[in-house]
Amino acid sequence: MRRTSPIRALTAAVLALPILVTWPTPPPSAQAPEVVVYSARHYGQEAAFDAFTRKTGVNVKVFSGQTGELFERLKAEAERTPADVLVTVDAGNLWNAARAGLLARIDSPELLANVPAHLRDPEQRWFGLTVRARTIVYNSTTVTPAALSTYEALGDARWKGRLCLRTSSYIYNQSMLATLIKRHGEPRAEEIVRGWVANRPILINGDAKLLESIAAGQCDVGVANHYYLARILAKNPAFPVAPFWANQATTGTHVNISGAGVTAHGKNRANAIRLVEFLSSPEAQQMFADLSFEYPANPQAAVNPLVARWGTFKQDDINVAAAGELQAAAVRLADRAGYK
Numbered sequence: 001m002r003r004t005s006p007i008r009a010l011t012a013a014v015l016a017l018p019i020l021v022t023w024p025t026p027p028p029s030a031q032a033p034e035v036v037v038y039s040a041r042h043y044g045q046e047a048a049f050d051a052f053t054r055k056t057g058v059n060v061k062v063f064s065g066q067t068g069e070l071f072e073r074l075k076a077e078a079e080r081t082p083a084d085v086l087v088t089v090d091a092g093n094l095w096n097a098a099r100a101g102l103l104a105r106i107d108s109p110e111l112l113a114n115v116p117a118h119l120r121d122p123e124q125r126w127f128g129l130t131v132r133a134r135t136i137v138y139n140s141t142t143v144t145p146a147a148l149s150t151y152e153a154l155g156d157a158r159w160k161g162r163l164c165l166r167t168s169s170y171i172y173n174q175s176m177l178a179t180l181i182k183r184h185g186e187p188r189a190e191e192i193v194r195g196w197v198a199n200r201p202i203l204i205n206g207d208a209k210l211l212e213s214i215a216a217g218q219c220d221v222g223v224a225n226h227y228y229l230a231r232i233l234a235k236n237p238a239f240p241v242a243p244f245w246a247n248q249a250t251t252g253t254h255v256n257i258s259g260a261g262v263t264a265h266g267k268n269r270a271n272a273i274r275l276v277e278f279l280s281s282p283e284a285q286q287m288f289a290d291l292s293f294e295y296p297a298n299p300q301a302a303v304n305p306l307v308a309r310w311g312t313f314k315q316d317d318i319n320v321a322a323a324g325e326l327q328a329a330a331v332r333l334a335d336r337a338g339y340k
């Protein structure tokens with residue numbers, strides 16, 4: 001029988017020791033601090049999430065989807081949801097999520113300081129991160145800006161057969177109509193929309209398509225979100241469509257937001273709040289502005305140079321929550337006025 005010498009035994013033990021002592025015990029990634037984001041924003045946010053992770057060590061796990069899909073998912077998951085933060089476009093969508101009890105109030109001095117009052121929920125359940133102006137756009141070879149003034153004036157007879165509008169069923173337009181109602185009351189808002197309809201607008205399903213139609217001469221004026229035009233001009237500076245800041249002498253140009261809220265049933269609430277706060281900081285806001293051509297909600301961040309060339313403008317400062325509050329009324333109004 002062969003005996004193991006004490007030295008060999010010791011050597012074996014010593015060799016084994018480091019393995020035993022240093023047996024890897026790093027936390028599995030599931031235990032690393034993490035924030036789960038449901039996002040219906042499809043561009044310009046990854047850089048900001050990465051910067052947050054570098055700064056805090058908190059990983060950001062993103063599930064992308066359409067707004068309606070994420071809303072239904074949050075509702076169905078209720079307190080079992082893995083989502084800590086909801087990021088979506090249009091104040092109407094954020095308002096709907098808050099009303100359904102899917103978002104929790106955040107008491108954050110930082111968010112209140114970073115996000116102007118008209119771009120956030122008065123009850124602090126969601127906060128605007130980027131601003132999109134929905135304004136008048138025109139063919140710069142056939143229309144002079146002097147011919148333009150207000151959304152209302154797109155109902156003037158001079159635009160008969162020359163107006164393109166996106167269909168009324170899309171939430172961007174519902175939100176704009178909701179703001180018109182909030183500003184003017186239903187009877188006047190309906191009169192304005194009837195003016196547009198009387199001009200027999202060409203109805204188009206998409207802001208980018210609407211801009212292409214204006215460039216192609218199908219119509220001369222329309223209404224679109226500014227960043228669609230910026231994206232086209234970034235690729236084709238000769239594109240013959242320009243923005244006109246609507247209603248500067250009166251109520252200001254209609255704006256909407258993309259924004260975020262912390263979910264009511266998220267498991268990582270503290271880090272979720274940190275993430276939303278970070279997204280409102282000048283550093284993250286600059287990334288949003290540079291990558292998407294949207295206006296930063298936080299005025300401390302600079303506007304993208306291409307968009308900055310269009311000059312500053314007066315925003316309609318009605319709280320964007322009106323988009324949600326009056327969404328149903330806007331849909332009914334469009335129906336009554338024959339705006340399809």
Ligand SMILES: [Fe+2]
Pocket residue numbers: 225
């Ligand atoms: Fe959009």
